[in-house]
Amino acid sequence: MTTALPSADPAPVSRTAPRLRLATPAEPVEAGGTQQLTAYLVLLPADTDPAPLFADAGLRPHIQAVAIDEVPTPPPAPARVPLVRDGVLVDADQRTAAVDGAELDLTFLEFSLLAHLMERPGQVYSREQLIHHVWGYDHVGDGRTVDVHVARLRRKLGPAHRRSIVTVRRVGYKYVPRA
Incomplete structure (x- = not known):
């Protein structure tokens, strides 16, 4: 029988000294029988007692606290260099594109399509x-x-750059900067 934990308003979590606590039901195993245990991993600030969270469910938690000295933060992603191909600029970090200095108004998919094609000019997709x-x-x-989407993107690139997206008949498309 699995009992759901009561909902509780979470206490604010301290980012400077989080603690890891493991709570499991501490009921004895009957002779000759087996008992199914359910474990709950509860992350709480060090000064918070988890027992009230389990009391309404009729569980007696076994608490094991493990201190975590600091919260690891992932390193920032390295900045990507904007792609510039013959007057067409794509900045993936800013999600902006420009033609000859004029910013383009692209949808999410149009931008993604242009950026993908420009990453490897000449490659047919x-x-x-x-x-x-x-x-x-x-x-x-x-x-x-x-x-x-390619037709819309070509219109937005304008007459000077629309031919940069080349149709490869019966295959797909590639980006070729103008000569």
């Missing part, structure tokens, strides 16, 4: 590869979704 890498899933349907 099939529609399926673009769906997988840019959209992030296997698209159910036809490849027209990619075609529509």
Whole structure:
């Protein structure tokens, strides 16, 4: 029988001295039988007693406290260098794109598509590869979704740069900076 823990308003967590506590039911095992134990990992500030959290559920917690001296923080991601290809700039950190200094108004997918194509100029990507890498899933349907986004992106790049996104017939698309 599993008993749900009562909901409680969490106390504010101290980032300077967090503590790790493990609470499990402390009921004896019957002779010849087995007992199913359920363990709960409860993270609380060091000065908070977890017993009241379990009291309403009829559980008697066994508490083991482990001190964590500091909260590890992941290092910041290194800044990515903006891509610049023949007057077209894509800044992945700022999620901005510009053509000859004029900022483009791109949707999330248009920006992602342009950035992906510009990362490896000249590499041909099939529609399926673009769906997988840019959209992030296997698209159910036809490849027209990619075609529509490429057409919109070409319009926004303008007449001087629209030919940079080249159609490779029966395959897909590639980015080729103008000569």
